[in-house]
Amino acid sequence: MNRRDALTAHLEFFQELGAEGFSREPAWRFRGERLAHPASPSEPTNVDSEASSTNDETTPTTLDQIREALGDCTRCKLHQGRTTLVFGVGHPDADLMFVGEAPGRDEDRQGEPFVGRAGQLLTKIIESVGLTRDQVYIANVIKCRPPQNRNPELDEVQTCEPFLFQQLDVIRPRVVVALGAFAVRTLLRSEQSISRLRGQVFDYRGAKLVPTFHPAFLLRSPDRKRDVWEDMKKVRALLSS
Numbered sequence: 001m002n003r004r005d006a007l008t009a010h011l012e013f014f015q016e017l018g019a020e021g022f023s024r025e026p027a028w029r030f031r032g033e034r035l036a037h038p039a040s041p042s043e044p045t046n047v048d049s050e051a052s053s054t055n056d057e058t059t060p061t062t063l064d065q066i067r068e069a070l071g072d073c074t075r076c077k078l079h080q081g082r083t084t085l086v087f088g089v090g091h092p093d094a095d096l097m098f099v100g101e102a103p104g105r106d107e108d109r110q111g112e113p114f115v116g117r118a119g120q121l122l123t124k125i126i127e128s129v130g131l132t133r134d135q136v137y138i139a140n141v142i143k144c145r146p147p148q149n150r151n152p153e154l155d156e157v158q159t160c161e162p163f164l165f166q167q168l169d170v171i172r173p174r175v176v177v178a179l180g181a182f183a184v185r186t187l188l189r190s191e192q193s194i195s196r197l198r199g200q201v202f203d204y205r206g207a208k209l210v211p212t213f214h215p216a217f218l219l220r221s222p223d224r225k226r227d228v229w230e231d232m233k234k235v236r237a238l239l240s241s
């Protein structure tokens with residue numbers, strides 16, 4: 001693909017997301033270096049998570065230590081059907097972290113979150129913020145694929161989520177994007193629908209949390225891409241303020 005075709009494809013994607021133009025503001029050329037702590041563009045709500053650690057006695061300080069502690073995990077019944085435990089991928093010191101629900105079929109096979117069609121869309125969403133997959137961190141609340149992609153059950157969430165909290169505490173991102181209803185409700189301990197929660201910014205474990213739709217939902221409901229575009233503008237403002 002030559003540069004003209006590449007630029008055309010890039011612009012078409014932004015149009016697909018609902019962008020109507022481009023700003024000349026310097027902040028929009030920002031490419032994700034670590035800056036001062038952001039201010040929230042909307043009224044934040046404080047959310048403190050109750051569960052913060054596993055029963056392990058020592059608090060891990062690196063992602064490798066968390067992965068090592070997980071080991072060949074059999075702590076919940078989801079280990080029975082998995083091919084690969086999907087830990088997470090990306091920059092260990094990322095300013096921006098994406099949290100989804102659980103691995104699907106492709107992720108279970110490849111051991112990496114968001115690698116299927118939804119993953120390709122997530123990559124474009126990340127690029128819309130001016131970053132690459134290598135510059136952010138991507139993980140799921142649940143590390144093993146539920147059978148037939150069913151919703152994770154409460155005991156599975158309670159068993160697995162402490163490892164996500166450890167990842168968050170080690171990476172210490174400045175902005176967390178919660179992808180989809182399940183991740184949003186789990187992280188925020190909320191029963192509200194994602195349609196009500198998105199558009200807001202929440203204080204969460206020292207970061208700003210931005211709820212948005214899951215890329216798999218966007219594949220089924222492309223008309224909601226505009227909402228995600230608005231959410232990513234918010235993310236960009238938080239990272240560059």
Ligand code: SF4
Pocket residue numbers: 070073074075076077078079085142143144156159160
């Ligand atoms: S889902 Fe989490 S707790 Fe359950 S077996 Fe997999 S890694 Fe362990």
